Amino acid sequence: MQVIRQLNDVIASFLKRRTRRAQQNGWTLASTIIAIVTITIMLSGTVYASDTVIVVPSRQGGAYQEFIDAFEKSLESGKGSRSLAIRIVESKALTKESYDQLYSKSQLIVTVGTMAAQKVLTLNPTVPVINTLIPRSSYSALVSRNPGGNTSSIYLDQPLDRRIELVGVLLPQKKTIGVVLGPGSGDLQTELKAVAASKGVTVKVETMKANQRLVGPLSRALEDSDAFLAVADPVVSNRRTVQNLLLTSYRQRVPVIAYSRAYVKAGALAAVYSTPDQIGRQTGELVAGLVRNGDWSLPKPQFPKYFSVEVNEEVAQSLGISTPGATDIEARLKRPPGRSR
Amino acid sequence: MAVATEEIFLNDFPVVLSATRLVQARSDAPASITVIDREMIKASGAEEVPDLLRLVPGFQIAHDKQDIWIPDPVGATYHGLSDPYARRIQVLVDGRSVYDPAIGGVRWDQLALEVDDIERIEVIRGPNGAAYGANAFLAAVNIISRHPADVPTVYTKLVSGSSNYVKGVARYSQKSESFDYRFGVSARSDDGLEGEHDSRTMVKSNFRGEYRADNGDILELQFGLSGGPHQAGDVGTDFERDTSSVSNFQQIVWRRAPSADESYQVQYYRSYFSANDRFSITDFPIIDQSMVTERNNVEFQHTKRWGDAVRTVWGLEARQDSSKAPDGWFYGIDQVTNDLYRAFVNAEWRYSPKLVANFGGMFEQNGITGAGFSPRAAINYHLSDQNTLRASASQGLRTPSLFEEHANGRADYLGVTPVYSFVSPGGLEAERITSYEVGFVTRSRNSKLVADVRVYQDYISNLIDYPELPPSLTGPQYTYVNQGEASVSGVELDVNYRPTTSTRLVFAYAYADQSGSYPRYFDGVSSYVVRPTDPATPNHTASLLAIQKLSSDISASVGVYYVGRMGWFNNLSPAPPYLEGEIPEYTKVDFRLAKRLRGRNFKGLVELVGQNLAGSHYDYTSSVEQDRRIYIKLRIGAD
Numbered sequence: 001m002q003v004i005r006q007l008n009d010v011i012a013s014f015l016k017r018r019t020r021r022a023q024q025n026g027w028t029l030a031s032t033i034i035a036i037v038t039i040t041i042m043l044s045g046t047v048y049a050s051d052t053v054i055v056v057p058s059r060q061g062g063a064y065q066e067f068i069d070a071f072e073k074s075l076e077s078g079k080g081s082r083s084l085a086i087r088i089v090e091s092k093a094l095t096k097e098s099y100d101q102l103y104s105k106s107q108l109i110v111t112v113g114t115m116a117a118q119k120v121l122t123l124n125p126t127v128p129v130i131n132t133l134i135p136r137s138s139y140s141a142l143v144s145r146n147p148g149g150n151t152s153s154i155y156l157d158q159p160l161d162r163r164i165e166l167v168g169v170l171l172p173q174k175k176t177i178g179v180v181l182g183p184g185s186g187d188l189q190t191e192l193k194a195v196a197a198s199k200g201v202t203v204k205v206e207t208m209k210a211n212q213r214l215v216g217p218l219s220r221a222l223e224d225s226d227a228f229l230a231v232a233d234p235v236v237s238n239r240r241t242v243q244n245l246l247l248t249s250y251r252q253r254v255p256v257i258a259y260s261r262a263y264v265k266a267g268a269l270a271a272v273y274s275t276p277d278q279i280g281r282q283t284g285e286l287v288a289g290l291v292r293n294g295d296w297s298l299p300k301p302q303f304p305k306y307f308s309v310e311v312n313e314e315v316a317q318s319l320g321i322s323t324p325g326a327t328d329i330e331a332r333l334k335r336p337p338g339r340s341r
Numbered sequence: 342m343a344v345a346t347e348e349i350f351l352n353d354f355p356v357v358l359s360a361t362r363l364v365q366a367r368s369d370a371p372a373s374i375t376v377i378d379r380e381m382i383k384a385s386g387a388e389e390v391p392d393l394l395r396l397v398p399g400f401q402i403a404h405d406k407q408d409i410w411i412p413d414p415v416g417a418t419y420h421g422l423s424d425p426y427a428r429r430i431q432v433l434v435d436g437r438s439v440y441d442p443a444i445g446g447v448r449w450d451q452l453a454l455e456v457d458d459i460e461r462i463e464v465i466r467g468p469n470g471a472a473y474g475a476n477a478f479l480a481a482v483n484i485i486s487r488h489p490a491d492v493p494t495v496y497t498k499l500v501s502g503s504s505n506y507v508k509g510v511a512r513y514s515q516k517s518e519s520f521d522y523r524f525g526v527s528a529r530s531d532d533g534l535e536g537e538h539d540s541r542t543m544v545k546s547n548f549r550g551e552y553r554a555d556n557g558d559i560l561e562l563q564f565g566l567s568g569g570p571h572q573a574g575d576v577g578t579d580f581e582r583d584t585s586s587v588s589n590f591q592q593i594v595w596r597r598a599p600s601a602d603e604s605y606q607v608q609y610y611r612s613y614f615s616a617n618d619r620f621s622i623t624d625f626p627i628i629d630q631s632m633v634t635e636r637n638n639v640e641f642q643h644t645k646r647w648g649d650a651v652r653t654v655w656g657l658e659a660r661q662d663s664s665k666a667p668d669g670w671f672y673g674i675d676q677v678t679n680d681l682y683r684a685f686v687n688a689e690w691r692y693s694p695k696l697v698a699n700f701g702g703m704f705e706q707n708g709i710t711g712a713g714f715s716p717r718a719a720i721n722y723h724l725s726d727q728n729t730l731r732a733s734a735s736q737g738l739r740t741p742s743l744f745e746e747h748a749n750g751r752a753d754y755l756g757v758t759p760v761y762s763f764v765s766p767g768g769l770e771a772e773r774i775t776s777y778e779v780g781f782v783t784r785s786r787n788s789k790l791v792a793d794v795r796v797y798q799d800y801i802s803n804l805i806d807y808p809e810l811p812p813s814l815t816g817p818q819y820t821y822v823n824q825g826e827a828s829v830s831g832v833e834l835d836v837n838y839r840p841t842t843s844t845r846l847v848f849a850y851a852y853a854d855q856s857g858s859y860p861r862y863f864d865g866v867s868s869y870v871v872r873p874t875d876p877a878t879p880n881h882t883a884s885l886l887a888i889q890k891l892s893s894d895i896s897a898s899v900g901v902y903y904v905g906r907m908g909w910f911n912n913l914s915p916a917p918p919y920l921e922g923e924i925p926e927y928t929k930v931d932f933r934l935a936k937r938l939r940g941r942n943f944k945g946l947v948e949l950v951g952q953n954l955a956g957s958h959y960d961y962t963s964s965v966e967q968d969r970r971i972y973i974k975l976r977i978g979a980d
Binding site: 058063113114115133134135137138141156157172173184213214215219232233234237238239240241242243244246247248250251252259260262263265266267273276312313314315317318319320322 | 344345346347349350351352353354355356357358359360363364365366367368369460488490491516517518519553555557601646649726784786787788789
């Protein structure tokens with residue numbers, strides 16, 4: 001019974017993938033045949049003859065699909081002639097048993113999203129795992145809770161020097177940046193101060209606890225600051241606090257440098273961020289390299305290589321800040337270090 | 342502990358700073374705007390709001406004596422052209438007009454607001470009728486009070502100084518993600534001038550609360566109450582008496598932004614003032630100068646952005662002003678009222694990144710003067726990121742106050758024979774101003790220097806003034822007519838410079854050349870004899886506020902304020918050479934030294950403030966001497 005259920009899982013997820021593909025390309029006889037042949041091969045026990053990468057998204061659709069599409073595309077063009085099978089297994093379909101039975105024989109697992117990473121890492125996988133579309137703090141927390149695995153990550157966060165560099169490009173004469181760190185971001189303090197010092201600015205760091213209100217630390221951080229750097233900590237920035245944060249800083253005419261496009265739309269001055277598509281592309285390239293070399297040892301966790309800049313021109317105008325425009329800023333941030341300032 | 346997931350990066354936030362909520366940058370604004378911010382307010386050492394306006398190019402302040410009329414001894418005007426009831430500037434506090442319905446001008450003393458409650462004052466120099474309607478004639482003053490989320494939870498201040506000046510201020514605030522409020526009370530008393538019967542006590546309280554709903558709607562509530570007893574009348578005369586006054590207001594504003602590109606605002610406010618001043622003098626068993634005024638105002642406003650280039654604000658407003666003073670001011674009429682309806686639209690058109698045009702106009706239907714229109718057109722050309730050239734043309738109106746239109750200051754001599762101090766024939770028209778301006782705004786690349794220069798030419802017609810009629814049995818009589826005119830041209834400079842992080846200089850200078858004529862007295866036959874208005878505007882006005890941080894805890898500032906020779910309309914002698922009544926040029930020098938106090942659970946500030954240190958002067962009449970004063974202030978609570 002157990003085996004049949006697992007098999008059902010596999011077929012279901014496989015068909016799901018084929019169906020989606022079919023929606024894009026239309027059913028073809030060939031794909032039907034391939035599906036049948038593949039299922040037949042699976043049933044015949046010669047499962048995973050070629051290299052196999054399992055992709056585990058937290059959920060279906062949306063950002064995860066955007067990631068998968070870009071991942072598949074860049075992997076396809078980068079892996080060369082090596083044959084590779086990609087299996088997509090939604091995280092809720094993944095169980096201890098299905099992992100042991102089927103996926104433990106794959107070469108690599110790529111998780112997409114925090115929930116997927118959590119699910120996979122708690123299974124103590126024996127294969128290497130790349131966790132993507134995950135905040136750096138969550139990845140670190142998961143790894144420390146599930147040590148011993150062969151894991152790496154492509155963070156969703158931008159490196160701090162890139163974020164501070166953005167402040168420098170937008171506000172070249174401004175020297176003091178206010179920051180509020182919460183429980184999930186408190187350990188950034190030392191690094192933040194070091195990065196800021198290397199860029200010639202000072203950060204004014206205030207911290208808050210989960211049960212504390214933002215208003216107090218926020219007003220202290222804004223006092224005498226030229227800019228406010230929002231960190232991706234749900235205690236500091238969430239749907240409830242963002243209104244207060246943006247209104248208060250705007251009243252004090254302190255521009256907010258955010259970490260997402262939506263935050264900029266809401267009223268921050270600008271953000272450097274990566275889209276799921278960009279992360280997917282980078283992950284695809286990384287995996288393609290592993291495939292080409294036939295070496296599955298993982299590199300260290302890395303920050304996004306591809307990123308975008310969003311600027312709220314209305315906010316800039318209102319604050320009397322002249323910006324070089326998102327495209328130009330992006331180009332400046334992409335310049336190799338040393339030439340950028 | 343909340344674990345951050347990718348959702349924090351990927352999820353949508355509600356739009357908070359919608360394009361419609363953002364205020365226009367100074368370099369895109371259609372007019373010259375002087376901003377007095379918190380740092381300047383604190384550094385000035387001022388305790389009274391109108392004193393802050395000395396920092397604005399071209400402003401003059403008048404301290405009158407509390408003798409005969411309802412005591413309210415301070416006036417603030419721009420380019421002179423005024424008596425101490427300065428009626429040619431509009432003043433708004435958080436969007437609420439505090440322009441007095443009955444007399445005109447502003448009862449600064451009655452504002453339920455302490456300087457500690459002010460975040461910023463924006464002064465728009467030049468007519469601004471297109472946005473603010475009638476009475477934003479020579480200038481408009483926008484006082485923006487501090488948001489409850491931006492003030493410390495507990496704040497107290499004690500001030501003690503010359504003339505037995507004592508003031509206590511206490512404020513409490515609470516903030517949360519959805520509701521913030523602050524509540525403040527203050528009490529002040531002083532002995533006034535040496536040897537005069539003019540001591541005052543004023544108690545004030547105010548409340549401002551803001552509720553933010555989850556859908557982004559914002560509801561704001563404000564209440565204020567102020568009042569107290571004050572002495573009036575010359576010592577030893579039978580005018581010597583005790584009076585009292587009380588004011589209150591209520592304001593409610595609802596704002597909604599259905600999208601990033603659109604917002605609505607509905608506002609209602611009511612303000613009320615009552616003065617109690619009834620006494621008797623020789624031959625006059627009853628002199629009753631008591632007065633009640635009330636304003637009810639409702640306003641709707643819609644702001645919308647049309648693509649990247651165009652932003653519009655339009656709105657509708659209805660107002661009723663009324664006053665009851667059936668004995669002293671509007672004899673025999675139980676209540677005088679004036680209804681006002683307004684429709685306005687202003688558009689900002691960003692034709693290219695370099696060129697911004699602002700067009701606007703306000704149509705008004707006023708119960709006294711009928712229909713009127715105040716248009717404005719301005720073009721701002723950004724020469725570079727730092728420099729902007731501006732040209733604008735505008736027209737504005739000043740509508741008569743209830744008193745100017747309905748004045749009937751009758752008193753019965755010996756309780757029987759009527760004599761009149763002021764009698765208006767009614768049927769007055771609105772004063773008109775046409776103004777042309779060329780301005781230049783510059784901001785250094787490092788933002789250390791921000792400067793605004795403007796050259797302007799104003800033409801004013803239909804100026805209302807009160808010429809003297811043949812005297813009655815007991816004294817002078819005046820009437821109101823529309824027969825004055827004046828033209829003013831000049832240059833103004835407004836500079837903010839921060840050479841280092843611990844030094845700031847704020848400099849203002851105004852040169853004004855005014856000429857015109859206004860009726861001074863009845864020729865005894867059929868017309869009024871006119872006299873030049875020229876002395877009513879000082880040629881030069883200047884101010885410098887220098888702020889220096891001496892250490893992390895100690896800062897010092899000096900304010901120097903210069904006003905050239907001028908005269909207030911009502912004081913100027915009607916006969917050649919008209920110089921009598923002029924006040925000589927004066928320089929007011931103020932100083933402040935402040936030291937922060939830090940304890941374990943305690944933050945505070947102790948301040949020493951000296952005013953008029955260069956010697957005494959007078960700014961309205963020689964009988965109200967502004968002499969040297971010293972104040973000590975202690976603040977507890979971070980500010």
